[in-house]
Amino acid sequence: MTDLTDPTRDGGRSPLAAAAGIARRAVVSPVTVSIAAALLLGAVILAATGAAPLTAYQAILDSAFGSDGISDTLTKSIPIVGMAVALAIPLRAGLVNLGGDGQLVLGALAAAAVGLYSPFPAPVTVVCALLAGVVAGALWAALAAVLETVCGVPLLVSSLLLSYPAVSFVSYMVRFPLLQKGSGIPQSERLPDGVRLPEFAADGGLGTGVSIGILLIAAAAAVFAFVEARTAAGFELRMTGRGPRFAAYAGVDRPRLTLRLMSASGGLAGLVGAIVVLGFPYRLTDGALTTPGYTWTGLLAALLAAASPIGTVLAGFFFAALTVGGFGMEQETAVPQQLTQVLQALIILFLAVRTGVFAKGGRFRRRPAAPPPPTATAEDPAGDPADPAADPAPALGGR
Amino acid sequence: MTFDAELVFSALRALTPVLFAALGGALCERAGVFNVSLEGTMLTGCFAAVAGSWYTGSAWGGVLAAVLAATLFSAILAVGAVSLGADAVVVCIALNLLAVGLTGFLLRTVFGTQGTFSDPDLKGLEPVDIPGLASVPFVGPALSGHSPLVYLSWVAVAVTAVLLSRHPWGLRLRGVGEAPEAAQSLGVSVTRYRYAAVLTSGALCGLAGAQLALGNVTLFSENMTAGRGWIAVVAVMLGRALPVGVLLAGLLFGLVEAIGFRLQGEGLPQQAADAAPYVMTLVALFLATRPAFRDRRLVRRRRPAPPATDAPSHPDPAATPLETAR
Numbered sequence: 001m002t003d004l005t006d007p008t009r010d011g012g013r014s015p016l017a018a019a020a021g022i023a024r025r026a027v028v029s030p031v032t033v034s035i036a037a038a039l040l041l042g043a044v045i046l047a048a049t050g051a052a053p054l055t056a057y058q059a060i061l062d063s064a065f066g067s068d069g070i071s072d073t074l075t076k077s078i079p080i081v082g083m084a085v086a087l088a089i090p091l092r093a094g095l096v097n098l099g100g101d102g103q104l105v106l107g108a109l110a111a112a113a114v115g116l117y118s119p120f121p122a123p124v125t126v127v128c129a130l131l132a133g134v135v136a137g138a139l140w141a142a143l144a145a146v147l148e149t150v151c152g153v154p155l156l157v158s159s160l161l162l163s164y165p166a167v168s169f170v171s172y173m174v175r176f177p178l179l180q181k182g183s184g185i186p187q188s189e190r191l192p193d194g195v196r197l198p199e200f201a202a203d204g205g206l207g208t209g210v211s212i213g214i215l216l217i218a219a220a221a222a223v224f225a226f227v228e229a230r231t232a233a234g235f236e237l238r239m240t241g242r243g244p245r246f247a248a249y250a251g252v253d254r255p256r257l258t259l260r261l262m263s264a265s266g267g268l269a270g271l272v273g274a275i276v277v278l279g280f281p282y283r284l285t286d287g288a289l290t291t292p293g294y295t296w297t298g299l300l301a302a303l304l305a306a307a308s309p310i311g312t313v314l315a316g317f318f319f320a321a322l323t324v325g326g327f328g329m330e331q332e333t334a335v336p337q338q339l340t341q342v343l344q345a346l347i348i349l350f351l352a353v354r355t356g357v358f359a360k361g362g363r364f365r366r367r368p369a370a371p372p373p374p375t376a377t378a379e380d381p382a383g384d385p386a387d388p389a390a391d392p393a394p395a396l397g398g399r
Numbered sequence: 400m401t402f403d404a405e406l407v408f409s410a411l412r413a414l415t416p417v418l419f420a421a422l423g424g425a426l427c428e429r430a431g432v433f434n435v436s437l438e439g440t441m442l443t444g445c446f447a448a449v450a451g452s453w454y455t456g457s458a459w460g461g462v463l464a465a466v467l468a469a470t471l472f473s474a475i476l477a478v479g480a481v482s483l484g485a486d487a488v489v490v491c492i493a494l495n496l497l498a499v500g501l502t503g504f505l506l507r508t509v510f511g512t513q514g515t516f517s518d519p520d521l522k523g524l525e526p527v528d529i530p531g532l533a534s535v536p537f538v539g540p541a542l543s544g545h546s547p548l549v550y551l552s553w554v555a556v557a558v559t560a561v562l563l564s565r566h567p568w569g570l571r572l573r574g575v576g577e578a579p580e581a582a583q584s585l586g587v588s589v590t591r592y593r594y595a596a597v598l599t600s601g602a603l604c605g606l607a608g609a610q611l612a613l614g615n616v617t618l619f620s621e622n623m624t625a626g627r628g629w630i631a632v633v634a635v636m637l638g639r640a641l642p643v644g645v646l647l648a649g650l651l652f653g654l655v656e657a658i659g660f661r662l663q664g665e666g667l668p669q670q671a672a673d674a675a676p677y678v679m680t681l682v683a684l685f686l687a688t689r690p691a692f693r694d695r696r697l698v699r700r701r702r703p704a705p706p707a708t709d710a711p712s713h714p715d716p717a718a719t720p721l722e723t724a725r
Binding site: 045096157164165175176296338354 | 685
């Protein structure tokens with residue numbers, strides 16, 4: 001019914017009415033509804049395990065955005081938003097890069113190796129380490145792209161399978177050749193003094209611990225947003241996402257596109273790894289990048305935003321806040337922080353089934369002619385192209 | 400390192416979870432559902448198996464719980480992807496993460512521990528000695544003394560193979576996967592067959608999880624499936640979604656894991672042993688590259704046939720039983 005009133009509101013000259021229309025549509029957008037539904041189901045799970053849902057959610061909010069929490073949230077945003085944008089790049093064209101972990105740790109390893117052994121002065125070394133991270137991640141991701149385009153292994157599988165050996169390799173390198181002597185922890189030597197990304201000052205209102213890596217991630221997201229919206233390459237990318245067959249017919253060179261998107265994606269993932277190594281505690285620790293599940297949180301954030309550049313940044317920030325809030329909630333209310341992981345997965349589940357946005361061009365185009373279930377019909381207007389949140393529809397048929 | 404019965408034994412043990420999951424994946428592939436949630440479903444099965452065994456005091460209670468929980472879990476995929484038209488890959492990615500989060504959450508709330516739950520009182524599956532076989536040299540120690548689920552997995556391969564190739568259900572299932580409109584027009588419910596395939600794959604993943612958590616070891620640890628569900632996805636591709644092909648692909652994985660584990664005892668770094676199965680599957684995928692892979696229609700041909708008559712004829716084998724079924 002909202003959809004019936006919206007056009008008249010937008011048609012009116014009053015900017016206030018237009019804003020109200022946008023707000024109204026944002027409220028009933030699939031994203032908002034999915035988040036609400038996930039929170040509701042999360043509350044049921046909490047209540048079933050004997051915890052107080054509202055107290056738990058309040059604790060998440062307090063610890064994510066409280067005066068102490070906000071700098072933690074920003075720090076966590078670096079890897080999560082970074083990985084979200086990295087994975088959104090191919091996702092926008094309907095390609096799923098599941099190998100983020102491998103690209104991330106290889107970037108971190110390359111950066112750590114350059115940082116430890118570079119003969120150059122510290123500032124040059126920092127730049128070299130960042131570049132090495134980008135190159136390492138990009139090459140590994142490009143390999144996955146080649147496996148798909150030349151050997152016909154679906155990208156989904158090739159990228160994921162390549163990830164495991166990379167993680168094992170980095171774990172080996174940290175535990176043996178790069179191991180810090182005399183410490184029982186599997187971590188590399190500390191990077192030399194000066195080989196690190198500066199942090200914002202503690203008095204700057206942001207709190208300490210937030211490195212300028214966050215600016216690099218913001219810049220990467222801005223570049224992605226610009227390229228996606230304003231260049232020919234971005235047009236090919238979006239066209240492939242909306243209709244792979246149409247794009248192929250229009251002359252998009254798919255293998256080339258896959259290779260470029262995966263290289264960009266892996267490069268950014270590698271950059272994230274390098275940024276993390278060049279931030280506190282200035283060393284590569286085994287499992288520090290894979291255990292928190294940055295890749296998976298990032299992938300869910302990219303899916304939540306349907307891989308739109310700005311939306312992905314916002315979704316990544318939201319999930320970073322949720323993750324940080326989860327740790328705070330665990331301390332305050334003894335509810336395990338895994339709850340936030342459950343919430344993130346539930347949001348995507350609700351989104352996927354509610355909008356059907358993701359279904360376009362997918363495997364189920366050839367669905368039977370049987371009348372669709374009433375729920376699906378009722379939700380259809382929400383997936384209307386006029387709805388900003390339902391816009392991008394990456395056809396995830398590209399595997 | 401020597402190739403001995405013990406190696407075959409551990410290869411068969413490593414094979415079993417992958418085999419169950421891959422059979423489920425093959426059924427889904429045949430029904431036209433790209434199921435990459437095997438990993439998460441198996442993990443759900445692992446947790447339910449340990450919880451079930453702990454609370455009923457019997458390993459079989461655990462197996463039952465695993466099958467039920469994993470079937471229920473896969474019902475989410477069935478409802479989402481088959482009824483509501485969501486993209487199966489997105490739903491599966493979310494399901495895999497849901498399984499990791501939910502099992503971790505429940506491990507904390509139900510067992511009050513973090514990371515790993517194991518207890519001397521937790522009942523695992525007892526090994527079965529096959530009478531008569533146990534005394535045969537080499538074959539006996541390799542094939543006898545496994546958990547019952549290992550033998551069940553071999554039976555499952557045979558049952559699935561016969562079902563898919565000979566039984567009307569199997570033929571209709573393949574028809575649904577290959578030509579949904581044709582199947583629908585002949586009165587076969589596409590929805591029902593896809594539901595059946597996804598739910599059965601859930602039950603099989605439950606058995607996989609039970610074998611992993613109560614057979615191979617007797618404990619639950621967070622993310623203990625460690626990529627086996629993805630190996631199963633690859634096994635489905637390598638084995639062309641054929642039960643026997645899946646078995647052979649799984650055997651390859653089992654052998655590599657067993658050899659890696661053995662070499663680890665002889666000084667190979669653990670990380671190399673961990674990576675070996677994935678490298679091996681990648682190499683196998685690389686070698687198995689055929690044009691058929693390129694268009695992702697893995698299950699187009701069931702047996703070698705003259706290429707010219709292949710494409711037009713493939714609806715036919717499905718059509719006959721479909722028609723007779725009406």
